[in-house]
Amino acid sequence: MVYFRASIFLPSLALISLLAAALFLLMGWDYPIQLKIEANDTQYWNNIWRTISLFGLGKIQAAGCFIALYFYIGRQYPFFSFWKLVFKSTLLTYLRLWRNRAQPISEMKNWPKPAQALFSAVPIMFVVGTICAVLKISIGRPRPKMLLWHNETAFHWLDGTLGRYQSMPSGHVMTTFALLTVLWPHFPKLRWPLLAYGILSAVARVMAMTTHYVSDVLVGAALGIALALIFNRQLSRIPS
Numbered sequence: 240m241v242y243f244r245a246s247i248f249l250p251s252l253a254l255i256s257l258l259a260a261a262l263f264l265l266m267g268w269d270y271p272i273q274l275k276i277e278a279n280d281t282q283y284w285n286n287i288w289r290t291i292s293l294f295g296l297g298k299i300q301a302a303g304c305f306i307a308l309y310f311y312i313g314r315q316y317p318f319f320s321f322w323k324l325v326f327k328s329t330l331l332t333y334l335r336l337w338r339n340r341a342q343p344i345s346e347m348k349n350w351p352k353p354a355q356a357l358f359s360a361v362p363i364m365f366v367v368g369t370i371c372a373v374l375k376i377s378i379g380r381p382r383p384k385m386l387l388w389h390n391e392t393a394f395h396w397l398d399g400t401l402g403r404y405q406s407m408p409s410g411h412v413m414t415t416f417a418l419l420t421v422l423w424p425h426f427p428k429l430r431w432p433l434l435a436y437g438i439l440s441a442v443a444r445v446m447a448m449t450t451h452y453v454s455d456v457l458v459g460a461a462l463g464i465a466l467a468l469i470f471n472r473q474l475s476r477i478p479s
Contacts (some may be wrong), residue, residue, distance in 0.1 A: 253464035260457035269452035276295035295411030295440035332362040377403035409459035416463030
């Protein structure tokens with residue numbers, strides 16, 4: 240499967256994001272920023288930011304990867320045979336990432352590297368999303384709406400089962416930066432558009448008023464990059 244030596248840019252971006260998140264938390268900057276956003280918010284702009292943030296959904300990103308994969312290489316296969324191969328292999332690869340063993344995906348080993356990247360991005364995003372859900376429940380941070388409506392900021396450690404206590408990290412941003420990380424080496428002409436897409440997704444999650452604090456999206460970006468690097472290398476060590 241896909242293997243790449245990550246440039247220093249992505250690990251550096253992850254580290255900077257994590258340090259910035261720690262600074263925001265220690266200095267308490269999240270809360271005045273969110274109050275400022277709320278004071279200047281209108282329903283019109285809130286709806287626009289929420290619409291933009293939909294493009295950071297893992298399901299939409301996965302669908303985009305599969306569509307791009309079909310046009311990149313899938314037309315060489317019979318239509319239904321290709322989708323059967325893709326969905327079966329996605330499940331097997333998801334298992335690989337958790338168990339470090341599964342049946343080899345021999346039919347894909349000769350695919351061009353960009354096609355392998357488009358494919359492997361999907362199960363990696365699924366795993367990142369699963370880890371994000373566990374972290375949200377474990378950290379139990381109230382969403383900004385709890386600050387705006389109830390003046391609540393205390394973390395509910397290991398008790399974030401309710402959606403209003405699942406602010407950190409941002410799942411949209413984690414999957415977006417995981418996707419960016421997997422595709423980065425293989426689509427050099429799209430690197431900066433991909434980065435702009437990731438930043439826009441993060442900004443949208445903050446500007447949509449009640450969804451995330453700045454530190455939530457910074458942590459999401461850092462973890463998305465780090466986990467994608469780890470899992471992509473894990474896939475590369477499993478013989479195809």
